[in-house]
Amino acid sequence: MSYPNDLLSTRAVVKPGLYAVIPAAGLVNNVVPGIEGCKISIVASPKLGAGFVQYVVRAGQGGKTTAAWAKEDRIEAFLYCAEGGCRVSVQGETRTLNAGGYVYAPPGCGLEFAECLEGxxxxxxxxxxxxLKNFAPRIHWGNSNDIPYRIYDDMENVFIKDLLPLELGxxxxxxxxxxxxxxxxxxVETHVQEHGAYVLEGEGVYLLDERWMTIKKDDFIWxxxxxxxxxxxxxxGPFTYIYSKDCNRDVPL
Structure with a gap:
């Protein structure tokens, strides 16, 4: 941290309950018990209006968890390695994840990581x-680089990958x-699902509610x-982001 080079400004736009664009330049570090050697930014939480919690974690050499993260009975978790690499464990199974690697941990399992590379x-x-009665999720490992893109909605200049199984569990x-x-x-999409998106590469312009905004690599959108x-x-070049979606459930009343 140092003195600013110019007048303070930001591209961040936050409308609690509606949407948020959070650039990397505005992120601050949080202390989260059970995680060491990392700079942790909490970019989405119920305080914003989100139905989930998401962190952007920038690990130093050897960054790690000291206790399983998201191990509560009802909580499911997902880890995606955007850059670098580390060792990740779920219920006693450990794998090395490099850029593009990920794992889904079902409720009550939690996950741990260790031996992070610098950066x-x-x-x-x-x-x-x-x-959902008679259906349950399972641990799922993968790497996005091993999944081929498919054409999105019959448009040959937009592509999508599904990282988790398309199953009711x-x-x-x-x-x-x-x-x-x-x-x-x-x-222009208008739907019941909420999204949390992290930009992996490139630049774009994004419409949220009634406002178009410039977006670039490392921005977070909710x-x-x-x-x-x-x-x-x-x-x-390509404008690419990874995003969450709630799915496969009816709406309770």
Missing amino acids: TVLLLYKQAHIP FDMNMHILSFAPGGCHPF FGPYVPQAAYGVGR
Whole structure:
């Protein structure tokens, strides 16, 4: 940290209960018991209006958990390695995850990580699982680099990957959406699902509610149910982000 080079300014826009755009430049560090050697930014929580909690974790050499994270009975968790690498354990199974690697931990399992490389960036996500009779989720490991893109909604300049199984046992998914320059959503979406999105590469412009905003790598975006949203990819390369989605459940009354 040092003195600013110019007048203080930000691209952050936060509308609690509706949406938020949080650039990396504005993130602050939080102390989270059970995690050491890391800079942790809590980018989404119920205080914002989100139905989940998400961290952006920037690990130093050897960053680790000292206790299982998100091990509460009803809590399911997801870890995605955006950059670098580390060792991750879920219920006694340990794997090395490099950039693109991820794991889903069912309710009550929690997850641990250790031996982080310097410069590792992890996304940690947790939410309360909604059980469904006769269906249950399971531990799921993967690497997004091993999953081929498929064309999104018949548009050959927009591509998507599903990171978790499309099964009723899972009440959430994580997707990677990528726009070639000039690619866009086929229409302005308005839906019950909320999203938390972390930009992996490129630049775009994003419509949230009634406002178009410039977005770039390392930005975090959240928007709540029924907020109109759409994006265009701009710049010279792909505009790509990983985002969460609640799914496979009816709405309780």
